[in-house]
Amino acid sequence: xxxxxxxxxxxxxxxxxxxxxxxxxxxxxxxxxxxxxxxxxxxxxxxxxxxxxxxxxxxxxxxxxxxxxxxxxxxxxxxxxxxxxxxxxxxxxxxxxxxxxxxxxxxxxxxxxxxxxxxxxxxxxxxxxxxxxxxxxxxxxxxxxxxxxxxxxxxxxxxxxxxxxxxxxxxxxxxxxxxxxxxxxxxxxxxxxxxxxxxxxxxxxxxxxxxxxxxxxxxxxxxxxxxxxxxxxxxxxxxxxxxxxxxxxxxxxxxxxxx
Amino acid sequence: xxxxxxxxxxxxxxxxxxxxxxxxxxxxxxxxxxxxxxxxxxxxxxxxxxxxxxxxxxxxxxxxxxxxxxxxxxxxxxxxxxxxxxxxxxxxxxxxxxxxxxxxxxxxxxxxxxxxxxxxxxxxxxxxxxxxxxxxxxxxxxxxxxxxxxxxxxxxxxxxxxxxxxxxxxxxxxxxxxxxxxxxxxxxxxxxxxxxxxxxxxxxxxxxxxxxxxxxxxxxxxxxxxxxxxxxxxxxxxxxxxxxxxxxxxxxxxxxxxxxxxxxxxxxxxxxxxxxxxxxxxxxxxxxxxxxxxxxxxxxxxxxxxxxxxx
Numbered sequence: 001x002x003x004x005x006x007x008x009x010x011x012x013x014x015x016x017x018x019x020x021x022x023x024x025x026x027x028x029x030x031x032x033x034x035x036x037x038x039x040x041x042x043x044x045x046x047x048x049x050x051x052x053x054x055x056x057x058x059x060x061x062x063x064x065x066x067x068x069x070x071x072x073x074x075x076x077x078x079x080x081x082x083x084x085x086x087x088x089x090x091x092x093x094x095x096x097x098x099x100x101x102x103x104x105x106x107x108x109x110x111x112x113x114x115x116x117x118x119x120x121x122x123x124x125x126x127x128x129x130x131x132x133x134x135x136x137x138x139x140x141x142x143x144x145x146x147x148x149x150x151x152x153x154x155x156x157x158x159x160x161x162x163x164x165x166x167x168x169x170x171x172x173x174x175x176x177x178x179x180x181x182x183x184x185x186x187x188x189x190x191x192x193x194x195x196x197x198x199x200x201x202x203x204x205x206x207x208x209x210x211x212x213x214x215x216x217x218x219x220x221x222x223x224x225x226x227x228x229x230x231x232x233x234x235x236x237x238x239x240x241x242x243x244x245x246x247x248x249x250x251x252x253x254x255x256x257x258x259x
Numbered sequence: 260x261x262x263x264x265x266x267x268x269x270x271x272x273x274x275x276x277x278x279x280x281x282x283x284x285x286x287x288x289x290x291x292x293x294x295x296x297x298x299x300x301x302x303x304x305x306x307x308x309x310x311x312x313x314x315x316x317x318x319x320x321x322x323x324x325x326x327x328x329x330x331x332x333x334x335x336x337x338x339x340x341x342x343x344x345x346x347x348x349x350x351x352x353x354x355x356x357x358x359x360x361x362x363x364x365x366x367x368x369x370x371x372x373x374x375x376x377x378x379x380x381x382x383x384x385x386x387x388x389x390x391x392x393x394x395x396x397x398x399x400x401x402x403x404x405x406x407x408x409x410x411x412x413x414x415x416x417x418x419x420x421x422x423x424x425x426x427x428x429x430x431x432x433x434x435x436x437x438x439x440x441x442x443x444x445x446x447x448x449x450x451x452x453x454x455x456x457x458x459x460x461x462x463x464x465x466x467x468x469x470x471x472x473x474x475x476x477x478x479x480x481x482x483x484x485x486x487x488x489x490x491x492x493x494x495x496x497x498x499x500x501x502x503x504x505x506x507x508x509x510x511x512x513x514x515x516x517x518x519x520x521x522x523x524x525x526x527x528x529x530x531x532x533x534x535x536x537x538x539x540x541x542x543x544x545x546x547x548x549x550x551x552x553x554x555x556x557x558x559x560x561x562x563x564x565x566x567x568x569x570x
Contacts, residue, residue, distance in 0.1 A: 008362050011360075018354075019349050
């Protein structure tokens, strides 16, 4: 019986993987291409004009982990949120609501699916950008990089679950994505070091949780960061716990799912 | 133990009282019909049993398992064919059934899935994507999904809508077989002849209340009488309480016996109303349904017309 109970969420997790894998051209290849275009354009325009970490790291090399992490985060969010909203709008979420799946089962399956999609795209972006990057990119502390990638995709997967449950229409989900996720991502230091910002914006950046994910992930590559990685990890971990509790509470209440 | 036990279930959506205190027991092995007009609360009741909707008040149990407190066991005991024609466009028929099995903790369920595909006449479509199926085929996949875990209690919410006659017959043969094997079946349908042919007992819902609950046979015999289809310019006011349905000049009246028919004809003659056409019909479940629905419309508080104490 215990084994049978475990299998329910594993199947939902497996279904989440199949869902994006069946349209891999759209869900994996497209974001990899987008990241590649960012790299080609930004590195061409800014390589010789921007100095980061006091000139210790070339701009293009600095950009690579930023783009990788941005892709990880955006795709983790997209996976969980689009799966849930599509299922809600087409009505096939009923197939998940009728079986004996607990709120934790559903949460684990959707978020793990999001983590796998995020990391898959991230590895794809990393491989392609390393291949075309004119500047060498080191991997000084790979475990830190993996820890931030996993935690970051878990957080965005959780935000995807929250947004997917909350939104009733595609445009509401698009609003969540365009007015929350995108600004937080773009203003997190993907394309720049926050030390290059005016003091006000630098201070403000410290209130953006995405900044700590990108900064910590970048530490894994260069051994350099704007904030101590342990502090970033603690903050990112705390955000993950808070958001997971929120998503689980929504699932347990059946908010917008079980009327 | 009862297959389904609902006690004082109430549920309100905004200003609409979808269910206003429903008590219902369905015994194990029954083929039970849940009838009512649109908006009567049938789907809300089913949704509460399935855990898709929370009741404001009352409790519901599936084979003794509370649908909220012991939801895992309750849901494992229940298979629901939803009313809406929904599907996941990413998957084939076989993948859909395998995934649904997996949600219930069942791996290696292919022998039963093959049997389901055979009984639902979907064997040749096993590897077809759900998007490519006709509406009737999608409906049958929904039936298959509800049955993947061999639930002892099966709820079918309008399962034959959009399914052609031949397939409807084969579907009912399969559901009858499941009932014969001991599965409890709860059916809602708009095809009242289906309910009459299949269901041993029937509950009729109106405005969130049960207005009739009895064996199909008793319902038919209690309401034995004449249904008259009368086409005429008007109907004397004294006979309006007998009206079951009105469609322009055509009116359906429920009469107790032939003596009453004679009095109706006399009243028409006295009033100088010419009869265009007159026909009599046997009592069937549709007429019982119409009479009960018409009868309970006369009072704000719907009263049970026939209540049978549970065994």
